[in-house]
Amino acid sequence: MKKKGWIWLSMVVAFSLLLAACGSEETVQEDETGTNEDNGSSEEVVQDENEEGLTITTSFSILGDIISQVIGDRGTVEYIVPIGEEPHEYEPVPSDFQKVSDADVFYVNGLDLEEWLESILTNVTETEIVAISDGVTAIPLEGGEEDDPHAWLSAKNAILYVDNIVEDLIKRDPDGESVYRENADAYITQLEELDAWIEEEVVEIPEEKRVIVVSENAFKYFGADYGFETEGVWDINSHAEGTPQQVSRIIDLVNDLELPAVFVETTVNQDFMKQVSNETNVPIAGEVYTDAVGLEGSGAETYLEMMEHNVNVFVEGLTQ
Numbered sequence: 001m002k003k004k005g006w007i008w009l010s011m012v013v014a015f016s017l018l019l020a021a022c023g024s025e026e027t028v029q030e031d032e033t034g035t036n037e038d039n040g041s042s043e044e045v046v047q048d049e050n051e052e053g054l055t056i057t058t059s060f061s062i063l064g065d066i067i068s069q070v071i072g073d074r075g076t077v078e079y080i081v082p083i084g085e086e087p088h089e090y091e092p093v094p095s096d097f098q099k100v101s102d103a104d105v106f107y108v109n110g111l112d113l114e115e116w117l118e119s120i121l122t123n124v125t126e127t128e129i130v131a132i133s134d135g136v137t138a139i140p141l142e143g144g145e146e147d148d149p150h151a152w153l154s155a156k157n158a159i160l161y162v163d164n165i166v167e168d169l170i171k172r173d174p175d176g177e178s179v180y181r182e183n184a185d186a187y188i189t190q191l192e193e194l195d196a197w198i199e200e201e202v203v204e205i206p207e208e209k210r211v212i213v214v215s216e217n218a219f220k221y222f223g224a225d226y227g228f229e230t231e232g233v234w235d236i237n238s239h240a241e242g243t244p245q246q247v248s249r250i251i252d253l254v255n256d257l258e259l260p261a262v263f264v265e266t267t268v269n270q271d272f273m274k275q276v277s278n279e280t281n282v283p284i285a286g287e288v289y290t291d292a293v294g295l296e297g298s299g300a301e302t303y304l305e306m307m308e309h310n311v312n313v314f315v316e317g318l319t320q
Contacts, residue, residue: 052076053071053073053074053075053076053173053176054071054074054075054076054104054105054169054172054173054176055075055076055078055102055103055104056071056075056076056077056078056103056104056105056107057077057078057079057080057099057100057102057103057105057106057107057127058077058078058079058080058106058107058108059079059080059081059087059106059107059108059109059113059114059117060079060080060081060087060090060109060291060292061079061081061083061292061293062152062291062292062293062303062306063079063107063108063109063132063152063161064077064078064079065293065301065302065303066152066158066161066162066165066187066303067107067132067165069162069183069184069187070162070165070166070169070180070183070184070187071169071180071183072179072180072183074173074176074179074180075169075173078099078103080092080096080099080100080117081291081292083292083293083294083295084266084267084292084295085267085291085292086237086267086268086290086291086292087109087113087114087291088113088236088237088238088291089116089237089238090117092117092120097121097124097125100121100125100127101124101125101127103127104127104172105127105128105129105130105168105172106121106125106127106128106129106130107130107131107132107165107168108129108130108131108132109131109132109133109149109151109152110131110132110133110134110149111131111133111136111138111147111148111149111151112146112147112149113149130168132161132164132165132168133149133151133152133157133160133161133164134164135160135163135164136151136157136160138151139220139221139224141235141236141239142235146236148217148218148220148221148235148236149236150218150219150220150221150290150291151221152221152303153218153219153221153222153290153307154221154222154224154225155191155192155194155195155198155225155307156195156225157221158191158303159188159191159192159195162184162187162188162191163184165184166180166181166183166184190304191304194304194307194308195225197308197311198225198226198307198311199226201311201312201315202226202227202228202311202314202315204315204319205314205315205318205319206318206319207227208257209257209259209260209318209319210227210228210229210318211228211229211230211231211257211259211318212228212229212230212231212263212314213230213231213232213250213253213254213259213262213263213273213276214230214231214232214262214263214264214265214268214273214288214290215232215233215234215242215264215265215268215269215270215272215273216232216233216234216235216236216237216265216268216290217230217231217232217234217235217236218230218232218236218265218290218291219290222310228314231250231253232250233246233247233250233272233273233276234246237268237291242269242272247272247275247276250276251276251279251280254276254280254282255280259282259318260282260283260285260317260318260319260320261282261283261284261285261317261318261320262276262277262280262282262283262284262285262317263284263285263286263287263288263313263314263317264284264286264287264288265287265288265289265290265291266287266288266289266290266292266294267289267290267291267292268290268291270284283317283320285313285314285316285317285318285320286313286316286317287313288309288310288313288314289306289309289310293305293306294306294309
């Protein structure tokens with residue numbers, strides 16, 4: 001942990017120096033071009049910036065897709081954590097800090113998911129950090145001292161995310177209110193349809209088999225909404241251990257419940273669930289998406305597609 005701390009400190013110092021250098025360079029360029037003396041020129045620059053719309057940076061790809069549905073063509077959205085990596089303890093590179101520094105706002109999930117990243121960014125940029133999970137009824141992790149951050153795995157919570165996003169965008173760009181509300185209403189309709197579809201699909205699974213077993217117990221919100229028990233080798237990736245005792249507990253649980261399938265995540269080490277599968281002779285029914293959307297060509301490149309994929313995998317696996 002100490003080594004990691006020194007790496008972060010070095011990155012913060014390097015980025016702070018980079019920002020200072022960029023600021024000095026811009027000042028020199030302004031003096032040389034005489035922009036400050038030409039009010040007409042200055043107004044044209046401001047107008048051009050407004051026409052380009054808001055620049056949004058967010059923490060990971062799932063949020064990036066949800067935000068994009070609301071902002072539409074009225075701005076740009078970038079995310080920090082690459083697809084295939086998990087956001088819990090992602091270590092950003094200097095270009096990530098630059099993305100946040102250049103943005104009008106940095107949207108995060110909240111619920112302490114990006115706590116380490118937020119604490120670092122606060123020291124190197126003045127970009128406002130806004131949590132879009134505000135209002136979620138949090139589900140505690142084991143021990144009750146922290147909350148599970150995976151609220152987006154409930155379609156109902158995704159609607160709340162959209163509500164938070166649209167209200168914040170309107171504050172930053174009042175002229176875009178009609179566009180944001182129209183986009184949000186259309187997307188919420190899709191999310192409501194997704195929610196209803198999930199409830200219809202999971203009815204196929206016998207109640208005693210409605211147990212989702214993965215490496216990280218990330219489906220608590222999904223389980224609470226759609227009638228599943230959820231289990232993981234560990235509770236959250238930032239606390240990941242994968243000890244023999246943890247794996248043994250899951251092996252016993254799968255055997256005792258006579259579950260027909262277990263699952264693996266696209267952003268988590270799959271070795272532990274492979275061990276569970278091997279020792280129980282229970283197949284891995286497929287990959288599910290928790291902390292990132294799918295890569296291009298996966299059929300799960302958006303939040304809606306990702307959720308539909310997960311449900312199809314659960315239904316197929318647990319009705320065997």
